[in-house]
Amino acid sequence: MRVVSGLLIWLLAFAAQAIEADKLVLAARQQVGVTLTYDPAYRRLSYPNGDVPLNTGVCTDVVIRALRQQGLDLQQAVHQDMRANFRLYPKSWGLSRPDSNIDHRRVPNLMTWFKRQGWALPLGQDVEGYHPGDIVTWDLGGGLTHIGIISDRQTGGDVPLVLHNIGRGTQEEDILFRFKITGHYRIPEA
Secondary structure, rough: OOOHHHHHHHHHHHHHHHHHHHHHHHHHOOOOOOOOOOOOOOOOOOOOOOOOOOOOOOOOHHHHHHHHOOOOOOOHHHHHHHHHHHHOOOOOOOOOOOOOOOOHHOOOOOOHHHHOOOEEEOOOOOOOHHOOOOEEEEEOOOOOEEEEEEEEEEEOOOOOOEEOOOOOOEEEEEEOOEEEEEEEEEOOOO
């Protein structure tokens, strides 16, 4: 069973290698005007490839949906890794075992999974370091975390816009340096 689980994790990581930044940005942008609300309610999801209704979601759903269009199901990838390595993931929610309905929809879990894939980059305030398709996480204060995808569009000051859902549905906005950056991730080139 361990060999099968390890092979599945390797295959999921290999699938991520084929993800192209421009397609990831496009997949996130296609959610603008479609995902119109923010709803953090716990829901039972089918597995794998489970999702909440497309017209709603949270910040992580923008990333989940964009990566899923590229062939990477974060619900399955995070769940499989948490089953094999539960002790390495945050315990902020009092769970005693993985929950495929919610684990992939929590920013700290995604941060752990991205780091375990070798996608973590140094943090910084240099606009040149942020490329389209990069994934960024923030600390909003008060124990709230956030995640979004760097766009290929910029402000007039050359700061990249971010595709995210912070409460009004999926938007493409100038928020990169508005909050404290806690994570910066880049999927390796194919």
